[in-house]
Amino acid sequence: MDFTYTETQDMLRDTLARFLADTYDFDKRQKMIASSGGRDPGIWKGLATDLGILSAPFSEEQGGLGGGALENMIMMEEFGKVIAIEPYLQTVVIGGGALKAAGGPLADALIPEIIAGNAIIAFAYAEPQGRYDLANLRTSAKKDGAGYVLNGHKGVVYAAPWATHLLVTARTGGSQREAAGVSLFLVDAKTPGIVRRDYPCVDGFQASEVYFENVAVSADALLGGEGTGLPLIEQIVDEATVAVCGEACGVTRKLHEGTLDYSKQRQQFGQPIGRFQVLQHRMADMFLEVEQIVSMTLMATLKLDLPADERKAAVSLAKAKVSRSAKFVGQNAIQTHGGIGITQELAIGHYFKRATMIEGQFGSADFHLDRFERLTLADAA
Amino acid sequence: MNLEFSPEELAFRDEVRTFIAENYPQDLRGKQDEGDELGKEDFLSWHRILHKKGWVAPAWPVEYGGTGWTATQKYIWSEETARADCIRLMPFGLAMVGPVIYTFGTPEQKAQFLPRILSGEDWWCQGYSEPGSGSDLASLRTKAVRDGDHYIVNGQKTWTTMAQHADWGFFLVRTNSDVKQQEGISFLLINMKSPGITVRPIITLGGEHEVNEVWLEDVRVPVSQRIYEEDKGWTCAKFLLAHERTGIAGVAASKRGIERVKSIARTELDGDRSLLANPFFKRKVAELEMDLTALEFTELRSLAGENAGKGPGPESSLLKIKGSEIQQRLTELSLEAVGHYGAPYFRGFGDGDNEHPIGPDYAHRTAPTYFNARKTTIYGGSNEIQRNIIAKMVLGL
Ligand SMILES: Cc1cc2nc3c(=O)[nH]c(=O)nc-3n(C[C@H](O)[C@H](O)[C@H](O)COP(=O)(O)OP(=O)(O)OC[C@H]3O[C@@H](n4cnc5c(N)ncnc54)[C@H](O)[C@@H]3O)c2cc1C
C-alpha cells in the first residue's frame, strides 16, 4: 500500500496550480463568465500548448504522458480549487476516456486533436425523462445503409456550446430502459440536423439542450459495439463521477479554508466570530467532511480498475458521501459568513453554487446509495 | 380544548375563500405561475385590494385600522392566503414600523404615517444592519447629531431590503456614545428621498436585486420624526423583534411549499414511476410534513398564549429557527426533484422557443431559490443568535 504521489504527479499538480492561480483569479473568472461565449478559449489553448497537460491521462503510444485516473483526479482537484469552467471533464475524462477504451481509427484521429486543444467534446447522455439512469433513452439511432440516423433530445449538455464533437448515447434497439440496445456515438457537432439551445448554468458553465433531428452519421461514428455500449458508458461515467469527486475535493477545501479565514477576520461582539464555540465546532465538522471527501475520492479512484460490480459499488459509495458532504460544507460556509455569503461579490457563494451542482452530477446521494444497495445488499430484498 | 372550527369560523373561511377567488389579481397570478420576479407594482396591486376591503392589517388594533379578528380568524386568513398562493405583503410597513408607531408614536406621527402604510402609499425599508454591525446590532455606528430641531445623520447601512423602492425607512442611529451601547440608540423615520441618501444595489446569489447599501451623508431629519425618546430606540427595536411573532414561522407558506414539491415530484419521472413514488424521496416529504406539523402546533400553542394575554416571549426564537430550516429544506427538495434541470440559469434569458424548451417551467428557478433561501437562517437574527437567546432567556445559561 502506498498513498504517495510520484514526482511527476506532484509536478503536474504544481504546474497546473501555478497556471490557474494567474488565469483564474476570481475577478477574471467572473469577467470571462459574463463575456459573450462565457469563457476564455485562450486558457484551454494554454493548457494544451503552453503546459501540454491535456495529454496527462493518455498513454505514451497515444502521445500522452502515460497517466490515468489519478492524473485526472489531481487535475480536477486543482480545477475545483479555482472553480474553473474548463471542459476538461467532458473533453479529456469523458471524451478521451471513451476513445481510449473504444480504440479504433476514430480514436487514433481524435486523441491528438484533444491533446492539441483543438477538439472539445461534450457528453450528450441525459434525457429529460431519464433522471440518472444511463439506459433510460428515447434518443434513437436507426440503421440507414452503412450509417445511422439519430433522433431525440438531450438535456443540459454541459460544454455543448463550445464543443467540436458530441459524444451521444442512443438506442439502436431495445425498449426505453433496457440494458441491451444502447450504443455510443461520437459525432461532429456541426452535422446537419443538430439543433442547439445554449444557455448559462448557475455554476458558471455553459450548456445546451441538444435536439437531434434526422442526423445522419457514418458507421465509424459508433464507439464500441452496436447495442452493447452500456458497459462502456457505465465505465466512463464512473470515471467521470470519480473525477467530479476530485473536483469536489478542491471546491470544498476552498469553502472550508475561506470560511476559516473569514471567521478569524470578522469581528462581532468585540471578538472574531471564530471564537464562538458553535462556529468552531461547525468548522471542525466541515474539516472532517472535507477530509472524508478526499479519502473517498482516493478510494474510488484506486478501485476504478476492479471488475464492474466492485467498481460501481465503490464509486457509488464515494459519490453518495461526496454529495452529502459537499452540501454540508457548502451550506455551512454560507451560514458562517452571514449576509456577505449570499452576495455575488464574494467568491464563497460561487464555490457554494458549484458544490451544489456537484451534489447531483451523475447521480444524487439517494441514487448512489440505491445503486450500492442493489449491488451489495441484494439478498436483503 | 379542540381543533374544530365553529360554524361561524367555517362561514368566515368561506367568505375569505370567495373573496380571494374573486379578487386576486389575474396578471399577478400569471407572473407567479411563470416564476417571474415580482416588482413593486405587483406587491402593491394585492396590497391595494386588501386595503380597500379593510383586510390589509389583521394584526393591528381596530382603532388603527385592524380587522378585529380573533386569533382563529387570523389563522384562517393566513391558511387561506397561503392555500391560494397569494403573495406575502411587504412586512416593513405593515408588520414592522406600523406596530412601533402605534405603540410608541405621538398622535401626530400616528396620523401622518399609519394611514399611508395601510394604503400602500408609502413603501418602507428597515435600516438596522451596518457593515460592522450584523448580529451585534447594538454596536451600530451611524451617527445622528442634534442641530436645533433636526438631526444630522451620517453613516452606512447595509442589507437594506427593497430600499431601492422605498419612500421611507426606519433607522437605528447612535445619538449617544458615552453610555452603554444599547442606551445611546434612537429610532428615526427618514424620508428616503432626502438629500444625502445614496442607495446602491447588492446582487445576491440567484442574481436578485433585493438588498442594498444605504449611505447617509449629512442627512437632515426633523426631530419630530424620532419615535419614542432620544436614546431609547433600543426599546422600540426589541419590541419590534419580539412582536413579529405571527407569520415568523411561515407555516402556511411552507404548507403550500410542500404541495408544490409534491406536485413537482408527481410529474418528475423516476424510471417507470413518479419521483414521489421513490421511497427515499417520499420519506423526505413525510419527514418535512412531520416537522412542519410540529412547528404548526407549536405556533398554535404560542398564539393561544398570546390570546390569553401573555406577551410574546423567547419562543418566537423557536418558531424562527424551525420555520427557516423548513423553508430551506423545501427549496432543497425542489432542487433535488428537478434533477439535471436545476442547472440552467434563466435570469435575463427569455424562454421564447416553445419548440425547444429548456426543461419544465417549474424547474426554472429552483436553484436560485435554493441559493436565495440560505438567507432565512441568517436574517432577522441568525439562527445561532436565536439559539443563544433560547440558551440565555429560556434555559438560564
Ligand atoms: C467508559 C469510560 C472509560 C474511561 N476510561 C478512562 C480511563 O481508562 N482512564 C481515565 O483517566 N479516564 C477514563 N475515562 C474518563 C474520561 O476520560 C472522562 O469521562 C472524560 O475526560 C470526560 O470527563 P467527565 O466525564 O468528567 O465529563 P466532563 O468533563 O464533566 O464533561 C461533561 C460534558 O461537558 C462537555 N465539555 C466539557 N468541557 C467542555 C468544553 N470546554 N467545551 C465544550 N464542551 C465541554 C463534555 O464534552 C461533556 O459532554 C473513561 C470514561 C468512560 C465513560
Ligand SMILES: Cc1cc2nc3c(=O)[nH]c(=O)nc-3n(C[C@H](O)[C@H](O)[C@H](O)COP(=O)(O)OP(=O)(O)OC[C@H]3O[C@@H](n4cnc5c(N)ncnc54)[C@H](O)[C@@H]3O)c2cc1C
Ligand atoms: C437577504 C437579507 C436581507 C436582509 N434585510 C435586512 C433589512 O432589510 N434591514 C436590515 O437592517 N438588515 C437586513 N439584513 C441583515 C441581517 O439582519 C444580518 O445579515 C444578520 O443580522 C447577520 O449579520 P451579518 O450578516 O453581519 O453576519 P455576522 O453577524 O457577521 O455573522 C456571521 C456568522 O457568525 C455567527 N455569529 C455572530 N455572532 C455570534 C455569536 N455571538 N454566537 C454564535 N454565532 C455568532 C452568525 O450567526 C453567522 O453565522 C438582511 C440580511 C439578508 C441576508
